[in-house]
Amino acid sequence: MKILLINGGKPFAHSGGELNNTFHAVAVEALTERDHRIHETVIEQGYDVDAEVQKFLWADVIVYQMPGWWMGTPWSVKRYIDEVFTAGHGSLYANDGRSRHDPSKQYGGGGLLQGRRYMLSLTWNAPREAFDEADNFFEGRGVDGVYFPFHKSQQFVGLEGLPTFIANDVMKMPDVERHTAEYREHLDRVFGQAETPVAEARGSLTV
Numbered sequence: 332m333k334i335l336l337i338n339g340g341k342p343f344a345h346s347g348g349e350l351n352n353t354f355h356a357v358a359v360e361a362l363t364e365r366d367h368r369i370h371e372t373v374i375e376q377g378y379d380v381d382a383e384v385q386k387f388l389w390a391d392v393i394v395y396q397m398p399g400w401w402m403g404t405p406w407s408v409k410r411y412i413d414e415v416f417t418a419g420h421g422s423l424y425a426n427d428g429r430s431r432h433d434p435s436k437q438y439g440g441g442g443l444l445q446g447r448r449y450m451l452s453l454t455w456n457a458p459r460e461a462f463d464e465a466d467n468f469f470e471g472r473g474v475d476g477v478y479f480p481f482h483k484s485q486q487f488v489g490l491e492g493l494p495t496f497i498a499n500d501v502m503k504m505p506d507v508e509r510h511t512a513e514y515r516e517h518l519d520r521v522f523g524q525a526e527t528p529v530a531e532a533r534g535s536l537t538v
């Protein structure tokens with residue numbers, strides 16, 4: 332399988348970016364060991380927008396590694412998506428999906444990356460309960476509910492979600508050994524061996 336690994340880790344304030352670099356490195360190692368072909372983008376090191384569009388066209392799966400900042404995506408990753416997806420007009424997406432001639436065509440159906448997938452790998456200070464419990468901060472919406480607009484941005488270009496990985500409590504109770512072991516297991520479950528078609532990956536995302 333051809334996998335684009337995007338590292339959105341960034342040193343800023345109390346985020347050192349190292350944990351995201353660590354997860355990115357785990358993915359590089361684990362997926363290469365299993366004979367997947369990978370391309371990497373480390374947003375913090377800079378990138379060429381047109382080359383990124385080509386990487387999206389090359390990939391079967393795109394993995395976003397990033398921290399949660401102010402309840403969502405860091406601005407550096409949002410900027411990357413704004414730049415790359417906008418440059419991808421005509422290759423990543425055709426239009427907004429609607430048609431003056433066919434009213435049955437709905438907004439959001441103009442993506443050109445059908446049949447390909449994406450996956451989120453996230454680091455948060457918030458504990459898991461904050462996402463999952465009805466009487467907790469995110470009102471039981473779960474991590475994918477919190478990332479709803481991000482998921483929609485991917486689906487707009489035709490991508491389909493794979494199960495999200497999240498490492499919680501990474502500041503108050505960092506347990507890098509456990510989290511990296513859990514991430515390896517997640518990657519194994521989702522990707523398996525290179526010859527396993529991604530369509531057979533265990534579970535897919537419902538937002």
Ligand SMILES: Cc1cc2nc3c(=O)[nH]c(=O)nc-3n(C[C@H](O)[C@H](O)[C@H](O)COP(=O)(O)OP(=O)(O)OC[C@H]3O[C@@H](n4cnc5c(N)ncnc54)[C@H](O)[C@@H]3O)c2cc1C
Nearest residue numbers: 346347348349350351353398399400401402454455456457
């Ligand atoms: C602007 C801003 C807004 C934020 N908003 C939110 C928010 O809304 N909700 C929320 O939950 N969190 C929030 N955070 C916290 C943020 O999610 C975490 O700081 C981030 O996920 C940590 O990832 P990192 O890669 O920067 O980790 P780092 O800061 O690099 O590391 C985190 C911990 O892991 C240790 N570590 C890292 N790598 C290794 C390694 N290889 N081996 C051993 N130990 C290691 C570090 O020493 C440190 O103790 C915010 C942070 C910022 C800066």
